[in-house]
Amino acid sequence: MRFAAVVGARPEFVQLTPLSLALREVGHEQVIIHTGQHYDDRMSATFFEELPLPKPDYHLGVGSGRHGVQTGAMLEQLERVLMRDRPDGVIVFGDTNSTLAAALAAVKLHIPVAHVEAGLRSFNRTMPEEINRVVTDHVATRLFSPTETGMRNLEREGITRGVEVTGDVMYDILRRVRPRLAKRAHQLLPALGLEPGGYVLATIHRPGNTDDPEAMQRIARAFTRAEMPVMFSVHPRTRKLLDQYGIPWGAHVSLIEPVGYLDMLTLEESARCVATDSGGVQKEAFLLGVPCVTMREDTEWVETVEYGWNVLTGSRTEAIIAGIQRPRPAPPARNPFGEGDAARRIAESLRTWSGNLQPRDERDVIELP
Ligand code: UD1
Ligand code: UDP
Numbered sequence: 600m601r602f603a604a605v606v607g608a609r610p611e612f613v614q615l616t617p618l619s620l621a622l623r624e625v626g627h628e629q630v631i632i633h634t635g636q637h638y639d640d641r642m643s644a645t646f647f648e649e650l651p652l653p654k655p656d657y658h659l660g661v662g663s664g665r666h667g668v669q670t671g672a673m674l675e676q677l678e679r680v681l682m683r684d685r686p687d688g689v690i691v692f693g694d695t696n697s698t699l700a701a702a703l704a705a706v707k708l709h710i711p712v713a714h715v716e717a718g719l720r721s722f723n724r725t726m727p728e729e730i731n732r733v734v735t736d737h738v739a740t741r742l743f744s745p746t747e748t749g750m751r752n753l754e755r756e757g758i759t760r761g762v763e764v765t766g767d768v769m770y771d772i773l774r775r776v777r778p779r780l781a782k783r784a785h786q787l788l789p790a791l792g793l794e795p796g797g798y799v800l801a802t803i804h805r806p807g808n809t810d811d812p813e814a815m816q817r818i819a820r821a822f823t824r825a826e827m828p829v830m831f832s833v834h835p836r837t838r839k840l841l842d843q844y845g846i847p848w849g850a851h852v853s854l855i856e857p858v859g860y861l862d863m864l865t866l867e868e869s870a871r872c873v874a875t876d877s878g879g880v881q882k883e884a885f886l887l888g889v890p891c892v893t894m895r896e897d898t899e900w901v902e903t904v905e906y907g908w909n910v911l912t913g914s915r916t917e918a919i920i921a922g923i924q925r926p927r928p929a930p931p932a933r934n935p936f937g938e939g940d941a942a943r944r945i946a947e948s949l950r951t952w953s954g955n956l957q958p959r960d961e962r963d964v965i966e967l968p
Contacts, residue, residue: 600949601628602713603686603705605677607636607661607697610769610879612646613860614692614715617771617942619652625946629653630686634673634697635660639835641857649859650772666696666727673700681708688713688949691735692768693878694728698735706738715768715945717742718749719878719899725807728878732899743945745770746935748901765944766937769879773886774939776861783865791830791853793869798827799923800870802877804834808894812844814914818894821919822874823849829874830866832857872923881909886936892922902935 602622606615615631622629633655637643647654659676661669677700681689689705691698693716702712714735721729736742736758744750745767753762788795801822808814822829829852833841841854848854858866864883867873873884874892882900884891891909903909907928912918 600687601630602688602690602949603630603632603681603684604690604692605632605634605697605701606655606692607634607673608695609637609642609646609857610877611692611695611697612643612650612652613772613879614768616650616652617768617775618690618715618945621942621946622949624943625950627946627949630657630684631655632657632677632680632701633659634677634700635662636669636673636695636697638662639857641859642835645859649861670696670700673697674704677701677704678708681705681710686710688740690715691739692716694719694732694735696727696731699731702735702738711740712738713741713743713945713949714739715743716745716749717762718744718746718751718753720752721895721897721899723897726805741948743941743948745937745941746902748935763944763948765948766939766941767882768941768945769882770886770934770936771939771942773864773883776864777868777887779861780865780868783861784869787862787865788869793828793830795869796871798870799825799829799872799874800866801829801831801874802834802880803831803837803875803894805876805895808876808914809834809837809840811914812840812846815841815844815846817914817916818919819846819848819852821916821923822852823847824916824920825849825851825923827851827871828853830855830870832863832866874919874923882936885909885931886934888930890922890925890927892919894919906931906935 604615657680661672688711690713691701705712717736723729740761742762743765750762750764831854833854867883868887870889872890876894881891881893881903885903885908893909893911896913910922912922
């Protein structure tokens with residue numbers, strides 16, 4: 600079987616890593632298509648250098664733009680590449696515009712779509728990611744859900760065929776690299792002037808926060824009042840907006856460039872608390888046993904909240920401070936994100952999938968103009 604995996608944004612490079620390894624182990628051929636949604640070295644190239652990821656076979660160089668412009672450009676280019684390449688299936692991850700564009704391009708060419716991280720819902724349709732997830736799930740043939748919750752969400756939308764609960768691929772890669780983090784912390788923390796368990800690690804990139812100067816003011820006030828250093832890895836979208844807002848941050852708040860994946864996990868694992876609006880970072884904090892404050896009103900990773908390791912604070916200053924200062928929760932009764940073998944399960948499952956696919960020669964043959 601030959602699969603095209605489409606990636607474009609930072610979390611997708613992390614998700615692809617264990618799956619790419621597993622696809623190879625199982626003997627599937629893979630073609631990697633990078634849409635170019637993220638393009639700064641620290642948002643893209645770093646991941647391909649640091650992680651055992653093959654170089655993309657295609658780089659579409661789409662870049663930034665409004666949703667319609669960006670998604671439309673991806674759709675057009677992906678269609679061309681898929682028509683030329685004719686993979687047996689297209690694999691998409693999560694909920695970005697790259698995910699949506701790839702799913703639409705493939706399904707319209709009658710190429711079946713496998714969605715990794717299927718079934719997650721925040722039930723907030725003002726989030727672009729929620730639209731991307733819902734549409735992708737409804738056009739996918741195979742849906743690999745990280746959690747039981749994801750499977751139930753799909754059931755409620757009438758999707759029961761092709762669904763499997765596999766666990767979460769981001770846990771696979773985290774589990775693999777975790778033994779290397781302690782040694783890394785010995786060097787990284789002193790270089791940044793940090794004590795283990797003595798700082799907050801922050802990330803912010805959701806438009807609901809970044810595009811609202813007042814929300815960013817409230818968050819800045821909370822960080823400024825935190826009684827410990829705050830290491831804030833600033834996403835380029837956030838950096839551009841903060842430069843316009845000119846918000847003052849306390850002296851103990853360090854605004855740093857995005858860090859590589861291993862440094863990020865190292866900083867998460869040694870933090871007293873993680874404060875974020877990222878999906879992946881909430882989940883990693885849980886898996887690393889670090890309390891999390893999520894500066895959103897909802898989350899798709901509901902288990903992290905149910906187990907007491909995550910609190911939803913929106914951008915409310917007092918709630919963020921209380922969340923950072925809260926006592927450490929009790930250890931979770933179980934890990935709802937699987938066994939750390941999700942990628943292998945998915946790759947194996949895709950092997951037995953061949954019977955469901957239309958044979959190549961029965962598909963429409965579309966010539967490139
Ligand atoms: C995207 C995803 C979001 C994901 C996030 C991960 C969508 C709709 N959103 O959000 O789900 O959580 O990636 O990080 O797909 N920019 C740069 N350099 C880059 C990339 C972005 O400067 O390498 C700036 C540009 O000004 C751009 C802005 O960031 O307009 C937003 O980038 P975009 O990829 O559109 O969305 P993200 O906010 O990164
Ligand atoms: N990440 C990273 N460096 C950073 C911030 C995040 O390597 O400075 C990693 C993080 O560990 C996780 C992934 O990027 O694996 C999450 O991506 P992001 O927060 O951009 O997107 P989301 O998960 O919200 O879609």
